[in-house]
Amino acid sequence: MPVLNAKENLVFVVNGRPVRLEVEPDATLLDVLREQLDLTGTKRGCNEGECGACTVLINGEPVASCIYPAVKAHGKNIVTIEGLGDESNLHPVQQAFLEAGAVQCGYCTPGMVLSAKALLDKNPDPTEEEIRIAISGNLCRCTGYGKIVAAVRAAAKALSAE
Ligand code: FES
Ligand code: FES
Known part of the structure; x- marks a missing residue:
């Protein structure tokens, strides 16, 4: 008879560090990051794949x-x-x-x-339209997006000057 709710073994690399964990079979990646690895920088917003607050990179691609x-x-x-970085050593995108x-x-x-970051890794000099498309899955209730687009453009310049 199958064991109900048997935990699953998960082996992956998180921020460059190999991690081995037992996870609930129905856990989401967000659950594991926040609750088992204490990586609470990843936010839980809608919890339905709509707002982008929980975006992380999986093999370089942004994923909810x-x-x-x-x-x-x-x-x-x-x-x-x-x-990416911390308060004393921000990544150029964070700084921008x-x-x-x-x-x-x-x-x-x-x-x-x-x-x-995922956009700039693939396209170091994106147009405004390309930036808006890249962040279209990330909702912001505060900024009206103009300053975010400006930040991505500034980050592109900073990264290309490195
Ligand atoms: S919390 Fe995941 S998309 Fe909103
Ligand atoms: S939701 Fe984007 S800064 Fe508040």
Whole structure:
């Protein structure tokens, strides 16, 4: 007879660190990041895949972790906002968001920054339209998006000057 609710083994890389965990079979990646790994920089907004607050990078692609089954992350490479930089050593995208005034309440910011990073990793000199498309899955109730677009453009310049 099958064992109900048997935990699943999950082995993946989170922010460059190999991690091995037992997870509930129905856990989402967001559950595991926040509750088992204490990576609370990834935010829970709608919890339905609509707002982008929970965006992380999976093998370099932005993904809504609230609807991504944790077991699907097995063997994959995950980057959360904690993997970019910290207060004393901000990633250029984070620095650009701060300098452009693109952070107000900050709830959307981790997901927005990761979507921007994924874009810039592939396209170092995006147009405004390309930036708006890249962040279209990330909702912001505060900024009206103009300052966010300006921040991504500034980050592109900063990264290309590095
Ligand atoms: S919390 Fe995941 S998309 Fe809103
Ligand atoms: S800064 Fe508040 S939701 Fe974007």
